[in-house]
Amino acid sequence: MPKLLIKKFILYLLCLTLLSSCENPRQSDNLSVDIIIEADHILTMNESLQIYENSAIAINKGKILDIDSAEVINQKYQSNNRISGKNRILMPGLINGHSHAAMTLLRGIADDKSLIDWLNNYIFPLEQEFVSEEFVRIGTKLACWEMIRGGTTTFVDMYFYPEVIAEVASSCGLRALVSSTVSDNETPNAMNADDALLNGQDFIERWKNKNSLITPILGPHAIYSVNLQQLQNTRKIANETNTPISIHLSESQFETQYSLTNYGMTSIKALESINFFDGLTIAAHVVWPTDEEIPILANNKVGVVHNPTSNMKLSSGIAPISKMLEAGVLIGIGTDGAASNNDLDMWEEMRLAALLQKVSTMNPEALPAIEVLKMATVNGAKIIGMDNAIGKIGIGMTADIIQISYDDVHHLPSYDIASHLVYVTDEQDVINVIIDGKLVMHEKELLTIDTKEIEDDVLYFADKIKKSIENN
Numbered sequence: 001m002p003k004l005l006i007k008k009f010i011l012y013l014l015c016l017t018l019l020s021s022c023e024n025p026r027q028s029d030n031l032s033v034d035i036i037i038e039a040d041h042i043l044t045m046n047e048s049l050q051i052y053e054n055s056a057i058a059i060n061k062g063k064i065l066d067i068d069s070a071e072v073i074n075q076k077y078q079s080n081n082r083i084s085g086k087n088r089i090l091m092p093g094l095i096n097g098h099s100h101a102a103m104t105l106l107r108g109i110a111d112d113k114s115l116i117d118w119l120n121n122y123i124f125p126l127e128q129e130f131v132s133e134e135f136v137r138i139g140t141k142l143a144c145w146e147m148i149r150g151g152t153t154t155f156v157d158m159y160f161y162p163e164v165i166a167e168v169a170s171s172c173g174l175r176a177l178v179s180s181t182v183s184d185n186e187t188p189n190a191m192n193a194d195d196a197l198l199n200g201q202d203f204i205e206r207w208k209n210k211n212s213l214i215t216p217i218l219g220p221h222a223i224y225s226v227n228l229q230q231l232q233n234t235r236k237i238a239n240e241t242n243t244p245i246s247i248h249l250s251e252s253q254f255e256t257q258y259s260l261t262n263y264g265m266t267s268i269k270a271l272e273s274i275n276f277f278d279g280l281t282i283a284a285h286v287v288w289p290t291d292e293e294i295p296i297l298a299n300n301k302v303g304v305v306h307n308p309t310s311n312m313k314l315s316s317g318i319a320p321i322s323k324m325l326e327a328g329v330l331i332g333i334g335t336d337g338a339a340s341n342n343d344l345d346m347w348e349e350m351r352l353a354a355l356l357q358k359v360s361t362m363n364p365e366a367l368p369a370i371e372v373l374k375m376a377t378v379n380g381a382k383i384i385g386m387d388n389a390i391g392k393i394g395i396g397m398t399a400d401i402i403q404i405s406y407d408d409v410h411h412l413p414s415y416d417i418a419s420h421l422v423y424v425t426d427e428q429d430v431i432n433v434i435i436d437g438k439l440v441m442h443e444k445e446l447l448t449i450d451t452k453e454i455e456d457d458v459l460y461f462a463d464k465i466k467k468s469i470e471n472n
C-alpha cells in the first residue's frame, strides 16, 4: 500500500475514535443500572439515622450502588426500571424475626385459648392430622404473599418440611432463615429429636451457601419439648456447621414452672448451664426473664424477638422490652404464626410493641417510635447475624428496600416520619418491595406470586380441614 494511503487510513481511524468518544458524552457517562427508585424521604436506619430528602437510590446486581439527590442520580444513571417517589418514603425492608409461615392455613381455627390448651388440644392434633408437604407448600405461599404485600423482606421461620419452606420462599423472592425443627416428640417429618437432628444436618448441607435468599438454621422448639441433652446436641451441630439457632424461650409461666420442676432452674439459666448460648441464638418471646437472667441474655448476645400480638392473644404476658433494652439486650420483632396472631402484619406488631411498653410501665416515654423501627430493621438484622448486608440503606448494602406511600388520608398532615411509620402506616401503604435487588412487588402488583392459584389452593385445603372438624 502506498505510504500516503496508509497515512490517510491511520488518520481516518483516529478520526473515528475521536468522533465516537465525542458523540453524546452524557450518554456514555450514564451508567445503566437495574433499578432507580426515588422518594421524598429515604430513612436509612444507619448509625446516625440519616434521612435523605428528595433523593434516589441506584440499585444494580442486588446491591445499593448509589444514593444522592434525585437530580444527581438521574444524571449519573439510566434504567428501564424507574420508580417515582412523590409522597413516598423509602426504608429498609421489615425483618419478621419469628414466624410459622405455613400456619396461615390454621388462621382463626382455635382462638381464645391459653397457650398450653391451644397447643395440646387444638394445634398439635390438627397438625398431626393435616401437616404434609402439600400443607406446608400452600400455607407458606399464602404467608409469602401476605408478607411481601405488607413490606416484610426477611422472615425467620420454624415449621416442618424446611426444604419446602426454603423452595417456596426463594421462588417468591423472599429472604428467609428456615429452621429445621427439633422436638423430642414425633413430628410430621421426624420420629424424635435424633431423627430431627439428622434431618437438620442434611438440610444445612443441602442449602448452606447455595441460594442468596435462604439460610438454613436449626430450630429446637422449646425447653419443654426438647430435653437438655438434645438441646446440647443441637448447639454442638449448630457450632460445627456455623449455623444459627432459633428457639421459643421463656414464653409462658408454664415454661418457667416446667424448667424449675425438671431442672431446678428457670429456663434461661438452664440453657446457660449447658452453654446453649455459645453461638448465634434467636430467642422468640422472652416474656418471663428474671432480673438475674436479663444480663445472661445481654452478655451472650442472645437476640430476643418480641411478639406482642401472640403474647397478648395467648395471655402469655408482657415481655419487659424496655428493661431488656436498658440492660443492653438486642431486640427484634416478629409476628409468630398466623394461628396466634392472626395475621403477619409487622406494622401492627410495631404499633402494639410501642403501646404495650407504655401501658405496662405507665411511662409514655417508654419504647419510642424510632426504637421500634430499629427493632424491625437494623436490630432485626443484627439478631440474625446479617447486619453487614441488610437492615439499613447504605452504599454497598444488599438492596432489601420498601417504598411506602403517604397519599392516604391517615397520613395527613405529616410532621415526623418515624411517628407516621409506627403509629399510622399499615400494610396497604406499602407500594413497592425490592428484595436482593429484585422488584417483587411493583405498584402493589405482586410479580413473583400467582395470587389466584394460591387462593384456590388455600380454599381447597381449608375445605378439607373444615370437613374433618365437622366429622369429629
Ligand SMILES: [Zn+2]
Pocket (backbone or CB within 6 Å): 098, 099, 100, 248, 284, 336, 337
Ligand atoms: Zn412461635
